[in-house]
Amino acid sequence: MKNTISEVPARQRRKEARPAELLAAALDLFVERGFAATKLDDVAAHAGVSKGTLYLYFASKEELFKAVIQQGILPVLDQGDEMLSQFDGDAGALLETLLKRFWELVGSTHLAGIPKLMISEAGNFPEVAQYYYENVILRGRGLIRAVLERGIASGQFRAVDVDSAIDVILAPQMMLLILRYSLTPCNCGKQDPETYLRTHIDLLLNGLLVAEKKK
Amino acid sequence: MKNTISEVPARQRRKEARPAELLAAALDLFVERGFAATKLDDVAAHAGVSKGTLYLYFASKEELFKAVIQQGILPVLDQGDEMLSQFDGDAGALLETLLKRFWELVGSTHLAGIPKLMISEAGNFPEVAQYYYENVILRGRGLIRAVLERGIASGQFRAVDVDSAIDVILAPQMMLLILRYSLTPCNCGKQDPETYLRTHIDLLLNGLLVAEKKK
DNA sequence: ATTACATTACTGACCGGTCAGTCATTAATT
DNA sequence: AATTAATGACTGACCGGTCAGTAATGTAAT
Incomplete structure (x- = not known):
């Protein structure tokens, strides 16, 4: 019984x-x-x-770590690749869509904690860091690079230095994720990501200066 | 003898x-x-x-941690306060000077590793995190806020959302420091900070779009 | 000077708690 | 009955923190 x-x-x-x-x-x-x-x-x-x-x-704690990173992050980048190949609007709109979609896919998940995790532990686990660099960072940067080059080629974007522009564009996204999982006393990431994201894209496209361009 | x-x-x-x-x-x-x-x-x-x-x-490992943070970072912010009160150029030039000086003071020192250290450990040491938030983050944000408000008041800057703009401005600086002390296989931070910094300020002031402003 | 005594900065062996990793045993499945 | 997924008690290395002891310095009497 x-x-x-x-x-x-x-x-x-x-x-x-x-x-x-x-x-x-x-x-x-x-x-x-x-x-x-x-x-x-x-x-x-x-x-x-x-x-x-x-x-x-x-086999070990470190193997578990590697598996977590792999399984968690690769599907997101696959989605990014797909978006890039299908989208047919102008580069500015594509950039905006890409950043917003990234936030939807990652920002609301526990995946959002992975960048902070990698930054914290990379030094002590060079093998994992290497994997992350090659399969996550390089691919992510590749996505932004493609958008920038498309925009510059079409004349929509100014001919900025692409390599450093990529980092400048990605940094606020990464910091927002990082602050979510760290410095919890800090409210930095607390105000709705909507506003933050809107400000980022607005500044990115239009800059800080008023109407007439100098420089 | x-x-x-x-x-x-x-x-x-x-x-x-x-x-x-x-x-x-x-x-x-x-x-x-x-x-x-x-x-x-x-x-x-x-x-x-x-x-x-x-x-x-x-008294303990954690006390040592707190002392390291305090002793290392406070002098830098004091310098920032002083610059702000003395500078008399326009807001754009002030912002540029402030960011460049920050890099000189911190980027070339081991102090550059502190943001990454705090991000990594904040969750496990809430007391230190609280201190860091109140005495470093808030003061740092205050500096940028002052510059933005000065620029908007004088009509040099567009009336962006100040709170989120602060984060967007600080993020690339922080990420540059963070990557220096993490993900060493990654060359992200390797190209001379000069170029990176120049691109950041250029994008920040002028935006990505070409001459005629929309929106 | 030299000796004797007092103070205290400094040492390093030790302790106790923690935790990654192991393996003999148990029990579900075939 | 044989196979194997699952268990959890056990081990050994590690490290933050302690403290009885040591030696450098100071001081004062001879």
Whole structure:
């Protein structure tokens, strides 16, 4: 006769579901507490298994870290690539759409914590940092570069220095994410991202100076 | 007769010099390895003393952290205040001067590592984060706010949303510092800061769009 | 000068808590 | 009965923090 209260056995065997559940738990905790401060016991508990089980699926804490980064961030960049190839408006509108979409996809998820996580831990995990640089940063910069070059070629944008402009454009986006997951006493990121994003795009396209251009 | 090889005794008593030397060592190591990953044994060794001595001057690792932040960053903000009160050019020139001077004072020092350090550790040390927010972030934002308001009042700047504009302006500066001390495989921050800074100020003042303004 | 005593900056072995990683055992599935 | 997913007690390294002891310096009496 089964237990009449609960049909869930104490121990379940769910080989297929474990890795994804462990990755989700790890993302949550890494993003919330940082990598070093997160205990694998807690990750396992969060995923409803014991620490031993975690080690059945991931060889070490660092491997788990790598897997979290990979699985979390690559789909977002795939979306970006797709948008770029399909969009057919002018470059200014494309830039605006891209930045807004990025915020929708990442800003509202726990994925938003990944940039801060990488910045914090890159120094101590060069292998992960290398992967992140090649597969996330370079691809992200590539997206913005394509937009800038399209805009400059069409005459819509001024012929700014593309390489540094990319960084200048991405920085406010990154900082907004970073501040969300750090310096919580700071309200910097608290005012609605709408306004922030609008100001960013407005400044970016129009600059700070009034009507007649000098320089 | 003294030792002819070396006049340095094995053990020295230098009560006055210790704190500053320990703070310098701690800044170096915290910035290089992160707070959690830095061992107090190493900090002490770097300063040429034993761990016990460190505890004569600082009550705990966290107190040492706070002292490093305070001692490192406050003088820079004092300089900023002074510049603001003395400068008498137009707001655009003031903004440019302020950003460039900031880079000179901080970008070339180990102080440049402090923003990344704070971002990484703020979550685990709320007391330090609170201090940093009140005494560094708010003061820094105050400087930029003053410049923006001066420029808008004089009619030189467009009437942008000041609060979010502050963040948009500061973000590229911060990101440049952050990338210097993180993601070292990434060359993002490697190209000379000159170009980066010039692009930032140029974009900030003039925007991305060509001559005739829309909107 | 030299000796004796007092003060205190400094040391480093040690302790206790923590946590990544292991493995003998248990129990679900085939 | 055999296989293997899952467990959780255990280990050993690590490190923040402590403290009994050591040696450098000061001071005063001889």
